[in-house]
Amino acid sequence: MLTRRALPLLALPVTARAQPRWPQRPVKLVVPFAAGGIIDVVARIIAEPLARRFGQPFVIDNVPGAGSTIGARAAARAAPDGQTLLFNGAAHVVIPALYPDAGFDALADFIPVALVGDQSFLLCVHPSVPARTVPEFLAWLRTRRGEATFATTGIGAASHLAGELLKTLAGVDFTVVPIAARPRR
The missing domain is CATH 3.40.190.10 (Periplasmic binding protein-like II)
Incomplete structure (x- = not known):
């Protein structure tokens, strides 16, 4: 409840300051796999529409190795300014179990932003295998x-x-x- 003394404060002008539009410069998409793999291809497919939408290039940075931990470590160590994004796959949730000393915390050091796709599996056998089910x-x-x-x-x-x-x-x-x-x- 406002008191009579505080009421005049409502008449003071309030300075509104808008946040700068994101991104202000090119965005780095760290892909922790080699160029030409499925995650790299998907990152490249979405980079162009993102660049058009946000008015800045989305640059793919392939940093492969160690089950995606090298690239994820590079993204985790980047400045926390929103200009570096990690574009990883299911490997990211496996990192804590396989690499407990990966140099970053796969759950605490990253915030999920978007689900870009999902993965299906197909069980195939060579025609010489006498199984059809x-x-x-x-x-x-x-x-x-x-x-x-x-x-x-x-x-x-x-x-x-x-x-x-x-x-x-x-x-x-x-x-x-x-x-x-x-x-x-």
């Missing part, structure tokens, strides 16, 4: 404990974790082979 495939795997291989995009990647989950839930065994480790022909 998932139950048939799991039965086939049980007869070949550890002999079958499972390709992933990398250790700790979402595809790797999905394969490990399949192994655990179905009680099967196979060898995980990161695609990057595959010998070139």
